[in-house]
Amino acid sequence: MxxxxxxxxxxxxxxxxxxxxxxxxxxxxxxxxxxxxxxxxxxxxxxxxxLLPSLIDAHTHMREPGQEWKEDIASGLDAAVHGGFGTVLCMANTDPVNDNASVTELMLEQASRSWPKGPRLAPIGALTKGLAGQELAPMEELARAGCVAFSNDGVPIASTELFRRAMEYASDLGMVVIDHCEDPFLGKGGSMNESPVSGRLGLKGQPWAAETIQIARDIELARYLNIPVHIAHVSTRQSVELLAWAKDKGAPVTAETCPHYLVLDESSVEGYNTRAKVNPPLRTPDDSAALLQALRDGVIDILATDHAPHAAHEKEVEFDHAPFGISGLDTALSVTWGLVASGDLDLDTFLRAWCYGPASIFNIAANTFEPGxxxxxxxxxxxxxxxxxxxxxxxKSANTPxxxxxxxxxxxxxxxxxxxxx
The missing domain is CATH 2.30.40.10 (Urease, subunit C, domain 1)
Known part of the structure; x- marks a missing residue:
């Protein structure tokens, strides 16, 4: 009974x-x-x-250890559970970096202490030591400690050879590499989308090519090695076109975008609104339309918040000096359910994007409402x-446009x- x-x-x-x-x-x-x-x-x-299954967020920043004034694991999981998320994957850009078992174990212990009955925290291990892009992190040690994937997060790896070895090592462990795709030279110093808007505001822009060049590299490595790679926070129409081509060729590539790229665009930066400063940057309305269509078509597999909390005083500075990031765990479900209500997304796509897709990519249990x-x-x-x-x-942080x-x-x-x- x-x-x-x-x-x-x-x-x-x-x-x-x-x-x-x-x-x-x-x-x-x-x-x-x-x-x-x-x-x-x-x-x-x-x-x-x-009735909805608990959602899975494949891309968050919990900030603990080391930056608890922005967020800690207890407050981040509070936002997650009230936002509908039963499992959250958290990136390795903590202080110290999550590049060894002791940091992973600390994060899991803090989650268990603050929310013993859930939601669940699933750490993502650093791909390289210190996120420095020079030497691989001890990936097997991190996997044993409880990491579910690997990423260098917002510090792109310039060395294609090193990135290849990382993909191979992760594959041997049955795990996936998540890549923040940004050419480290072309995108350097850009604080918003490169466009007439950035020119008018006098801000250095980041071109769409900074994202697509790195995505093209990852696609070709995935095809050559026949090893999966997951592309984080896709933001441009041109990236969608590359991903569609890759999937047509059978490349083992998956991708995510975020709610803010679907419902906001570069106009949110008007007035030098630092709450709209995010990396990759908000793009054009045409990019938003292309991303939404790609999500419907399955070219983009999942949604993720890229929850990146910052304290209010950190955003209340000149635009160029403000940190990148938008808080998303509290708002993501409401924002994307609005797309379901308007008919822009169907329910099956919503469920795939927020639950069954990330469960499949990262080997996480999900509620299908089937017995058991x-x-x-x-x-x-x-x-x-x-x-x-x-x-x-x-x-803890309300840095959202x-x-x-x-x-x-x-x-x-x-x-x-x-x-x-x-």
Whole structure:
């Protein structure tokens, strides 16, 4: 008999009852056809709420250890669970860098201490020691300690030979390399998209070619070696065209983009708005349209937040001196659900992008609502409205150009392993 019954939630255009036993999905049945619940079963009335599997974010920055004034693991996971995310992968650009087992173990210990019942933290190990791009990190040690992938994150590796060896070593461990694709010379010093807007504002721009040159390199290595590579935060139409070509050729390449590249563009930088400063930069409306179509077509496999929190005082400086990054864990679900509500994304694409795609790429368990699936799920109110502010966000940092905007859709409750976390 079930321990928990969630009654009347909406799942893919129908009302359903979700039956949970011992932290696993027992059955998903049409509403009120699950029979009379046992006396010891807990029943939750979910009429009017949407049922979603817990989402997976493949690209975040938790900032701990070393930069806890921006974010720490406890606050980052708080933002994640309230944002609908049951698992978050976190990059290695901590201080010290996550390039050895002791740092990985510390991160996992902090996650377990602050959120013992979930959400889950999945560290991404550094690809090179100190992210310096000179010598491979001890990747096997990192994998044993609990890392689920490897990346040099925002420090592109200039050496193609070193990057090749990294891909080969990761493949031997059954893991994937994530690459921030930016030519380290062509893109150097650019603080926004190179365009007439950057010229008018007097800001050094980063051309789209800085991204595509590195993506082209990674595609050819993946084809030559027949080893997977994952491309982080794609931002341009030209990158989409390369990825479409690669997939047509059968290259083992996957890619992500972020909600801010779909719904914002370079005009957000007007007025020297440092909250809109991100790397890669916000591009043109045409790029946003191309990315959205690529997501629908499967050329872009998944969505990720690239949650990059910074303290308010760090962004309140001249544009050139402000750090790159947008906080995204609190807002991502509402923003992308808005695309579902408007018909720009269908629900299956949304679920693939936020759950089943990252689960497949990074070998993470996900809730398919089939019997035996982990009972990790969200009850979501698509009609609830909220205004983005430091007070309504759970992250320590509110560095987002969405501040002041009213969004639709809010997590009502989140269950991990059948247990209510929030």
């Amino acid at each position: 079930p321990d928990l019954i969630v009654r009347g939630a909406r799942w893919k255009q129908q009302e359903v009852d979700l039956l949970i036993r011992r932290g696993k999905v027992l059955e998903l049945t049409p509403y009120e056809k699950s029979g009379t619940p046992a006396k010891n079963a807990r029943v939750i009335d979910a009429k009017g709420l949407t 699936s982990p009972a990790d799920f969200v009850l979501f109110d698509p009609d609830a409205t909220w205004t983005v502010s430091a007070e309504t966000m759970h992250s 969405l501040l002041g905007r009213t969004l639709s859709g809010r997590v009502v409750s989140h269950f991990i392993g059948g247990k209510k976390i929030v």
